Each structure stands twice: as structure tokens, then as C-alpha cells.
Amino acid sequence: MQVMRGLLFFLIGLLSTVLVSFQTSALPVADYLPKAQRYNADIPTPKQVLGVEIGERHLMHYQVLQYMSALAERSPNMIKTSIGRTAQHREQILLTISSQQNLDNLSQILARRNDVSKVNENDPLVVWLGYSVHGDEISGTHASLAVAYHLTASQSPEVKALLDNTIIVIEPSLNPDGMDRFAQWVMTYRNTSDNIDPYHSEHNQGWVSGRTNHFWFDLNRDWLLLSQQETRNRIKYFYQYQPNVLGDFHEMGRNSTYFFQPGIPTRTHPLTLQKNTELTQEIAKFHAAALDGKDRLYVSEENFDDFYYGKGSTYPDINGGVGILFEQASSRGYQVDTINGLLTFEFGIQNQVLTSLSTLAGATANSKALKQYRYDFYQQGEQQASKEKISGYLVHEGHDNFRMADFLGKLKQHHVEAYPLTSDYRLNDKVYSKATSYFIPLEQKQYRVVKALFTTETDFQDNTFYDVSGWTLPYAMNIEFQPITRTWGLKWSEQAWQSAPTETVELDQNAYAYAFEWHHFLAPKLLNKLLSQGIKARVATKAFTSVLAGDSKDFALGTIVIPAGIQTEENWRDLVASAATEAGIEIFNINTGLTPKGADLGSRTLLPVEPVKVLLVGGNGVSQYEAGEIRFYLDQMQGIPVSLVEKSRLARVNLADYSHIIMVNGNYSDLSKKTVNKLTNWVRAGGVLFGQKSAAKWLAEQEILKANFVSKKRIDEMFATETLTYQDKESLAARKRIAGAIYGTKLDTSHPLAYGYTEQNLPLFKNSSLIFEKPNSPFVGVAQYTASPLLSGYSDRNLVNQVANNVALLGHNYGQGRVIASSDVLAFRGYWLGSAKLLANSLFFAKAFDAKAE
Template structure:
């Protein structure tokens, strides 16, 4: 059978009537096809037909296991486990002989070792289809079973020809934990009789939606940042397969239709080659034809964008492939009444099956162009590097080796080569010590990823952003990185950097005291482990030097001292040394209470610390993302137990058992006067309120925070709207919004909330236009914006000028307690480690300072 029969088969499925209700798998597929009866169909395993129920993840796994057992074309790989221990599956579908030689085939076509080798024209085409990265966008995961069955069971010669020359990779559920959270909700609340009413509980998830993973993170923002386990598990396989094309299947609002890229042309990142957009546009014609045949509404060159490279549809664009976003209007249940009529779950599945097949069809038709594009993508690197006025980036050694290693680890996960300096280097008066400073050359295959991780653009062709406009990794980690104009004078290690375990030495058991410094990112984790097990620790508010085994050691403010001469638990030294070794933090054994320089160890300037009990306010109306980011930092990274309480339940909670309350961005207008009074009384009795963004503004409005915020009316008055035509309405809204940009602040490093920071310049992430005026009261401003604060990303100059010199973090007493407030997200997306310690300091050191 010739390839033309494959095209005909695809057209037949496109002309088939849209499946509106649950149906056997064949109903979603081309008419007249013959299938291998030995290959198991989904309904035979599930016990119900596709579209009849929302499939749980264990049922999805069970089907793919049996499909792989019954079809020699299907290979199943477990690429890892989620936080809730669900399997992450990768399904590879190709001819049997290709699967037998898969590693060799993939290695031959790899561009990771060189950007100069010409690739063979007969190398296989690789297509990756990723479904339901947002767990509540579930039609994709169900469509994956249909597509896999079709490819694994079809007896047509055209499919055999395709599979002889193509490797297809399906990720049926990119977010297993979120998938089950959503599916269990829908299956619990669906009626026996179908209810199309959008008000029905089936269509309304609770606060922690299935969109996110276990911790509450949007996994479709994590491809570049690599903070979540699911992404970390996936990326090595992405680079093993290096797909020519990646389809990313989503859902959107119920009243919409169907979307596929190219999207808005002006919203593409300039690092994306024009040929990428041209190929995406060419492939769009196949999706349009497919949906036309089914008379499905759709749109393409509107909405969304391809600017932020941390998404499944954009990360391939800087990795030699073509990423394509697909969005299906969501039934968010079985059936929902919409502006376009009743939308069924089965319709959503059918549309994703249709565009999955049109992606395969279009990619096969354009296989030579896709292969040539990938070859040209890497061949062009040398010329692009020649056009740059610098050769690479030099990463300066930092007191906090953890954050330096975090950056290096992320670079290596992105297959970027990093080299340690083999000898000291000095530039512009700055010393870059050997072994602890690192060089990233531009001239390597991952040139575009290097650029996107380090560049700091502030000017853009289109100022409308679907996601963030600034994400510079070095700024997020608060690391100094320098562009190197000429690299000839650098002496580098011969081998690329590789992570190694931190080493700690055995300490004397008879020391007068033990101490560790606070600049290490995980120092709060060590302190938490000590305090939670009854070990008594103190923090120094003045620097001192003490006698240690190595000689004399200087300890800066914020260093933690654990004295031997006070009441400690019986096994406290074992607890201390074991915890320090496990975390990788250097401990010092101090031999005398008489300091070499500065305060002695019995000084009142070395203050005792208390265990903490943290309450985090969540629930409807509160940002599930910011709550997740705080929880991830405190719970996952620092090991601090956090009690999450929905704000609707807060009035029933006895606050006196908690030392700290964290309120992230959200709406608090529905707090009653009694609830506000309860919080105020708790603070006055010694509690600490940490308020972020709109929670900070609420604190100001209720008189808890000594700060003033710029009003919405004042924001509007910054922009001249005279003579603006209606068509400029959206552009004006974009100018007033800060989608995500990076700003420079000046940190008061003498303040206890800034312990562990040695540099006054601290980059912060902003994704709101909340502006807090600089207070006139002295000593309460911990951080304020610099005179010219914008470092990376887009913000209208009117907002930049209004933000300049104003407050970013303030803290002061309220009775016996404290209120600490910021307009920023200190733990944004789990990778913003540069400012995260401000939050830890707000917990452990809130009673170390007194502003009044």
C-alpha cells in the first residue's frame, strides 16, 4: 500500500462525524481501517468506552501496559515517579526493528556532541506528543489511548511505512498527581443523569485544582526552571529523543473553540528562528483541514504566545525542534452548556485525536523540511556566536556554594557544558578564584538556551505577554555573572563540571560551642532540624572571630551558635553533626568563649532562638500558586512543617499555638471585622504576620502595616488616554500590567531579616503593579528599589519610574509581635532562590529585630 493510502486514511478520520458521546475506540479513528485483533483496545481493559468516564491514572497505566504486551510496535518506559509515587510513562511507538535498536538510532542523530556534523537524510523522524500537563485538562490523556491504539494496531501498509521511518513518543499523562486529583473530583460529583448546567459542582473544583502537581506547581512553566520532579524526570528523555516536533495538548475556557499555533507572530521570542515559525504555519494547514472536515470551530493567529521558553510548546523551539500548542475548549466534566452549545467530554477527546493525527500527517509530509531545519538550527550556531561581542559567561564564586551548584546543575541538565577555572582570573578588579569560578562558552550546541538563561532584555517588539517576560536564571539565584569578551586568557579545566557531594569533617566532642554560618541556602534547614529536636541555638547580631581547629574563624551576623554549657538534650552533639553532614553544611568547633575579636559567646548580642510553628493561609480566593511556592520552599526544601488553613476556616483556629502566619497574594476583603481583630490581637501578643502582595495591601488598609500603597486610580493617572482609539484598549491594559519582570533592590544588610546576604544589590521578581511607598519612619525598610530598578523583562517606563526608590520589604513591631510585608513573590516558581532566604529569616529572626 502506498503512502497516498495513509493520507486517505487520515482524511477519512477527518471527514468522520465528531464523536459526541462515549464510543468504542474505532469510532474516533479512520473508517474502513483494519486492525490487529491481538492488540487490545482501551474498552477491553477499562471496562467502559472512551469518553464514558474520566480515566484514572492507574487505569491509564494499566491500558498502556497491556497495549505494550499485545503490540510489538509499542515500548513502555517508566521515566520516574511523582511526589505521590505515580508512574510517569513514556510510550515509544515505531517499527519493531527500530525499537530493538532504539538507543543506537537516537544516538546517531544526536546533536549534543557537536554542532558541526552533518546528519544523514535517512535518519528517523521523531514526533513527541505530550498530553494533559495540566491534570484537569483531561481530554488529552484520554486521546492518547486512542492515538496509541491506532498506531499500535493498524494493519495498513501506510502506517507500517510511517513507523519504519518514524519514532513516535507519547507522554499520556504529564501530570499524574493533578490528573487523579481532578478525575476523582469529577467522578465523585457526576450525576447518573447527565447535567449540562455549568453551575453544577462537577464543573467546579476545590481550591487546589487538578491543573497543578502535588505541590501546586504549574508543570507547563517548569521546562526551563527544572524545580519539579516530574520535569527533572522527563528532561533526560527529551534529550535522548530530541524530537523534530512536539505537540503539547491542553484545554482552555469552555466557551472557546479550538486553538493551534502559530499564534500571534509578534509574540515569538527573537531567539526562535524564522524557519520555525514558517514550519509551524505550514503544519497549521493540516490541522485546519482536519477540523474543517469535521466542521469544528477553531482559531490560530490569536492569543497565547511563544515568548517564555519554559513551556512544552516553547522549549523545543530552542532545542532544534518545533513546539506546537493545542487548546481544546473544556467540558470540565461530562457535558457542559456553552456559548457554542453543549460541549461533551467525547468531543474534546475527538478533537485532540484529530489534531494528533494531523500533526503526524503534517510532520510526515514535511519530514525533509523538519530534518533540514534541525540540521540548520545547530549548523547556524557558530555563525550566531561569531556575531556576538562576547565569548561566554563567567560565574563568580559565591559564599553560598549551594546556589552556585544549583545553577551549574541546571545548566548540565540542559546539556550545557560548564568548565571550572584552572587558575585565578581577575577582571575589572574582581577576582575569580580557580576551582570555584566557572565559565560557560557560547559556542556549543545549546547556544540559544544559554542566551535565554543569562540574557537580560528590557526592550520588546510586542509588549503583551501571556506569561513572564523576564526569567534570568543568574538573577533568580542572586549570582554575579560576567560576559567575557575574549576567552583566550582563561585557563579552564579539561573536563566539564560535574556535581560532587559536599564533605564535612569530624568535630571534637569536647568543644566549648559549635557554630555554622548563615549564608548557605540550606542553613535554615539545619537550624530547623536542631530546634525541632530540642537543641538550643543562638544567633549572633554582631560579628566575632573565634578559635577553631583550623585557627581563627570569622563569623558574620546571622551565624548560628550552639553552646555546650547550657542545658541541651542528651544526644544533642549527635543530632548536630549528623544533620550538618546530611545537609552538607560546614560546622566549626569553637574552643573558647573568649573571642579573638568582637563579642564573646556569652554576650547578650548573641540571642536565643525559639522553635517556630507556621500557619499558611490558603483556600478559595487565595493564589494556589503562591501558596504552593511558599509550601515547596518551607516544606520540601527546608523541612519546616507548615499548617495550611483555608481562610474560610481561619476563624475557628486557635492562633495562639502558631508563632507565624503567612498570607500570600489573594483577596482578603471578605475577612470579617472580628477575624481582623483576632489577627491583630494575636500579633500584639507576639505573633508574626508575613504578608505578601495583596495581603500586604490588606494589612495596610487594616492599620496593621505602617505603609501606604499607590491606588489603582493613581496608576491609571500615569497613562495618557486622550485620543486613544478603541483598538488600543488591549495595548493600554498591557502597559499597566507587569506580567513578570526582574527589578534591582537595595538591601539593608545590617537588618536581621537580611542575615546571610553580603551584597546590598538584590534582584527581586515582580508580577504585579502593586507599589508600596517608601515609609518616612526610620529603620523599618528592609529593601527598597534602586533609582533605575528594571533589570530584565518588560515594564512600561511610567511604572518603572513610580516603582523606583520605593519600598520592597518593610518590617516593624506591633505590640509584642511583628508585621513583615513585601510587594513581591519571594519564592516565585520554586527557582527564585536569591530572595527566598528573606522568608526564612522572617520566620527565625522576626523577634531578633525591633524597629521601634
């Protein structure tokens, strides 16, 4: 331990005496760093470039870029790499800091890391420091300036040795859009005089907060899901560097202290090796020593878990590295009163600098063990894969190329190889076409990533989850998957899947009508594009058959027909071809309205589809995550504009301008009676209202939605408490909640809200104990939970039994309008593509059903 402490204080040293607890004035960069250092005068300080000291104000992202660019220009030990742009077009960067020799040979060093068949003992260790993935947890980003300056400017032998033996990757801001939203908020409400009142607006953000990105997504949940472009930009470089250690720097509530991993031992995913936890504990000694040296309060092995692999601190754990979470008590603004006294912005930055340097010290001291761990990780994975009861997974999607390509694309970004079949394969009396089926073997380098993505565990050592417990990728994307116990008769290509270019759609210019099928994921995008350009379309509410080029073609419910005889726009055929090419959807040329089977094309069963105008209710008390998910699905993925209106403005909006209103989970009790009456009258007059989770319950309380719910009292009565002691309180609360699990449902595929689904089975994501009771009225229920609904993740058996056979999605008439409600999150975290189509169907086909509720 003495040797480790010695190495730690060589790198960190004793901070200068001006760093008294809760200092309230901005500090020069040197005062954040080890004392008795000699710094290269040619390397600029933050003050020299930006005109302010670190912690003097909340910097904007462009200022962080400005300083890091200045460092890269002046220092031979740093490379600045642009890795992409955010949705708001801010630049994402990585800084690579090491010796000149290592940087000159960087491509060769990184290439050698791909060979996991041996330990490259002479190659440098790789440590990645990622800051402030939540944009309002901004002390980390400011700490990155001090850390980068120290590593590039210090002339100490200890730092030189560190750079000789380590490649340090710094991502100063993982969430630039959220960072600027937060910084602007704080600067807007900061007083000239200091204000430590925690209720002052400086410390309390409006809706939406800086925590999330442009689409209001939590980027720290996206490492596995890859729905957001910031994450997709980053993941390419993660796999280039393949870090041995990744530090993930966050903030938490102001009355906390400082946290570093390991977290609660029983909340570690079973795929994570025990050695990973041991190495985390070894490095934790360096964090403790650094914080002890400054009398800083901290905790470890408390609160946070290491279970969900979609977080920055856990994703490395299935990629041969060690991820470490850091959480600093947050001042949110510049200073705030807490139970521990005055907490300042500078104090938080100091702690983040301390643990950044202790991460480097701890990694360096354990360099040999970390390199050996990475080698063992992949060697043991190969051995375990060969002993598995299954050989891999067969995946299949016969109708929707987009969903399948997106699924395979996610695997590819995780460096998981999927192979096209070279011949049809029969399994369980079903033939899997080689054109639409793929095999994912377990015996590959990313064995544990495959296991993590396909896991369907429902039993866990500790049932208390900080985040979701079920995230099975093929369930989320509604991709059929089958475990393969033996590969006899299964033949697949030697070449892994690669994305194919989109083909240009060409139309018969003399066709009587055109048609496209609704099972395509981007069919709503194509339909909305056509409607917005004035092209008239019909939806088939009965199946029909047409003869195309001499062959019969069956068209299912939900098929969109574009008759030539009713079009009034010039060049409308060219518009159809262009929009179909953009969406990658095949258009069928139909040369007669007479069909050999089913409805003729002039039938009244082909209903007109009207353009939509969507209002999404937001504002304080409304889940920014769920609002963001729906906005992302409709706007970003389907090209359907969404008008966001805060609750407080609803009373002033002319609702008649909108065809649909969407309400997600939130508290709507503050809506006035006048606003409720206005909403009620709008629905009665023909509007379509969609409510998700607690919004659905609120609609029922207003007697707009005809639905009953399982009461909290009934849920409480299912759990015996007679023998419980006070220490059982947390575990009981965990049993009563559904933190995030996957449930199976059966769809009524004849219902317009289920158009486009070719199978009845549909997995849904459930993250609340809100449960509809089965309605008494017929034709109201659209999706019903199965008798044994839990597919993946944890839910107490009492809750599973209560959910079973009840309804998950329902819709009914309300005057001339429609009310549709879901107890589950239909577009969860932007990757739940399987159930998202239910949202689009609610937009375009709500008036295609007629169901009265008692």
C-alpha cells in the same frame, strides 16, 4: 496542497458518521479513529482492558497505566518506559512507538541524533506527543489511549509506512497527581442524570485545582526552570529523543473553540528562527484540513504567544525542534452548555485525536524540511556564537555551595557545559577565585539555551505577554555573572563541571561551642532540624571573631552558635554532626567563649532562636501558585513543616498554637470582623505575620501593616489616553501591568531579615503593579529598589520610574509581634532561590529586629 490533503486523509480518514457534533454518549475507540481501518484483534481496546469506553468516565492515572501496559505487552511496536515518580509516587511513563526494526535499533538511532554535524536523512523522524500537563485539561490524556491503540493495532499500509519512518513518543499524562485530583473531583460531583449547568460543582473545582501538581506548581512553566521532579524526570528523555516536533495538548475556557499554533506572530521570542514559524504554519495546514473535514470551529495566530521558553510548546524551539500548542475548549466535566451549544467530553477528545494524527501527518509530509531545519539550527547557532560580542559568561558564588551547585546542575540538565577555572582571574579590579568560579562559553551546542537562560532584554517588539517576560536564571538564583568579551588570561578546565559528593561532618567532641554560617542556602534546614530535636541555638546580631586551630575566623551577622553549656539533650553532638552532614554545611569547632574581637559567646547580643510553627492561609480566592511556592520552599527544600489552613477555618483555629502566619496574594475581604480581630490580637500578643502582594495591602487596610501604596488612580494618570482608539485598549492594559519582570534592589545587610546576604544587590521578581511607597519611619525598610531597577523583562517606563527608590520589603513591630510585607514574589516558581532566604529569615529572626512604624 492537494498532495498534503491526500496524505492527511490517508492517515486520518473520514470519521464514522456517528461522530455528530457534541455527541453525548461514550464512543467505541474505533469511532474516534479513521474509518475503513483493519485493526489487529490481538491488540486490546480500552474497553477490553478497562471495562469502559473512552470518554465514558474520567479515568484515574492507574487506569491509563493499566491500558498502556497492556498495549506494550501485546504489541511489538511499542516500548513502555518508566521515567520516574511524582511527589505522590505515581509512575511517569513514556511510550515509544515505531517499527520493530527502529525499536530494535533505537539506542543507535538516538545516539546518531547527538551528531548535529550532518543530516541523517535515512534515520526516522521523531515526534513527541505530550498530553494534559495541566491535570484538569484531561481530554488530551484520554485521546492518548485512542492514538496509542490506533498506532499499535492498525494494519493499514499508511500506518505501517508511518512507523517505518517515524519514532513516535507519547507521554499520556504529564501531571499524574493533578490528573487524579481532578478526576476524583468530577466523579464526586457527577450526577446520574446529565447536567449541563456550568455552575454545577462538577465544572467548578475547589481549592486547589487539578491544574497543578502536588506542590501546586504549573508544570507547563517548568521546562526551563526544572524545579519540579516531574520535569526533571522528563527532561532526561527529551534530550535522549531530541524530537523534531513536539505536540503539547491543553484545554481552555468552555466558550472557546479549538486553537493550534502558530500564535500571535509578534509574540515570538527573537531567539526562535523564522523557519520554525514557517514549519509550524506548514503543519498547521494539516490541522486545519482535519478540523475542516469535520466542520469544527478553530483559531490560529490568536491569543497565545511563543515567547517564554519554559513551556512545553516553546522549549523545543531552542533545541532544534518545533513545538506546537493545542488548546481545546473544555467541558471540565462530562458536558456543559456554551455559546457554541452543548460541549461534551467526547467532543473534546475527538478534536485532540484529530490533531494528534494531523501532527503526525504534517510532520511526515515535512520530514525532509524538519531534518534540514534541525541541522541548520545547530550550524547557524555555531556561526552566530562565533560572531557574538561576548565569548561567554563568568559565574561566581563565593559563599553558598548549594546555590552554585543547583545553578550548575540546572545547566547540566539542559546539556549546557560550564567549566571550572584552573586559575584565579582578575576582572574589573576583582579577583575571581578558581575554587568558586566557572566559565560558560557561548560556542557550544546549546548556544541558544545559554542565551535564553542569561537574557537580560528589556525592549521587545510586542509588549503584551501571555506569561513572564524576564526569567534570567543567575538573577533568580542570585549568582553573580559577568559577560566576558575576550578570554585572554582566562583559563578553564577541559572537563565540564560535575556534582561532588557530600562530605561527612566530624566534630570535636570537647568543643566549647559550635557555629555555622547563615549564608548557606540550607542553613534554615539545619537550624530547624536542630531546634526540632531540642538543641538550643543562638543567632549573632553582632559580628565576632574566634580563633580556630590557631587561625582567626570572622563570623558575620546571622551566624548560628550552639553553646555546649546550655544543651540538655543526650547525644546532642551526634545530632549536630548528622544534621550538618545532611545539609552539607561546615560546622566550626570553637574552644573558648572569649573572642579577640566582637561579642563574646555569652553576650546578650547572641539571641536565642526559638522553634517555629508555621500556618499558611489558603482556600478559595488565595493564589494556589504562591501558596504552593512557599510551601515548596519551606517544606520540600528546608524541611520546615507548614500547616495549611483555609480562610474559612481560621475562625475555629487556636492561633496561639502558631508562631507565624503567612498570607500570599489573594482576596481576604470575606474574612469576618471577628476573625480579623482574632488575627490582630494574635500579632499584638507576639505572633509574626507575613503578607505577600495583595495580602500586604489587605493587612494595611486592616491597619495591621503600616504602609502606603501607589494608588490605581495615580498609575492610570501616568498614561495618556486622549489619542487612543478602541483597538488600543489591549495594548494600554498591557502597559499598565507588570506581567513578570526582574527588578534590582539594595538590601540593608545589617538588618536581621537580610542575614546571610553577603552583597547588597538582590534581584527580585515582580509580577504585579502593587508598589509600596517609601515609609517615613527609619529602620522599617529592608530592601529598596534601585534608581534604575529594571534588570530583565518588560515594564513600561512609567511604572519603572514609579517603582524606583521605593521599598520592596518592610517589617515593623506590632505590639509584641512583628508584621513583615513584600510587594514581590520571594520564592517564584521554586527556582527563585536568591530571595527565598528572606522568607526563612522572617521565620527565625523576626524578633531579632525592633522597628516602630508611625
